[in-house]
Amino acid sequence: MNLKLGLLTCALLALMACKPEAPATPKVDAPAAAPAEAKADTTAPAAATVSDTPTLKIATLDGQQYDLAAKRGGWVVVNFWATWCAPCIKEMPELDAFDAERKDVEVIGLAYEEIAIDEMRAFLKQRPVMYPIALIDTYDPPADFPTPRGLPMTYIIAPDGRIAKEFMGPVTKADLAAVVDGKTAG
DSSP: OHHHHHHHHHHHHHHHHHSOOOOOOOOSSOOTTOHHHHHHHHSOHHHHHSOSSOOOEEEOTTSOEEEGGGGTTSEEEEEEEOTTOHHHHHHHHHHHHHHHHOTTEEEEEEEESOOOHHHHHHHHHHSOOSSOEEEEOTTSOOTTSOOOSSSSEEEEEOTTSSEEEEEESOOOHHHHHHHHTTOSOO
């Protein structure tokens, strides 16, 4: 039964990653005294639950402890992904190349799926990356990041520890560079 539920969850996340986010529509018939409520209803769930300066302490597959707070002073790309997610797999080389090319940026991959460590290691032998990978408990994801609405889900953390940009769907080196180099509005 858990396998069926897991497969259904995976399929739903895969479908969500392919859908564009629906534009928010304000409440037209809301009472005049409730503009804050109308605004709260139109805010994406991720924006409401993400900490302004998220924390993340997690063990990586290589046995190291990853502490996002210890990375302050540099840019960090936090990428939620899964082995079954085709767009995630497609963006892995982009993330790896960006991480290798930029000394001012570090990437961490958070595998958001139920998978055995040995299976993940076997997957990464076929699709190696140099950045650290950690397995996320899908029933207890990191508290300062919302449950992904779809995969891949990427957050760019600025040197001051604040989220500079959030991407839903695959990213490229150019997308990441535009944010890090200040060529887009965060």
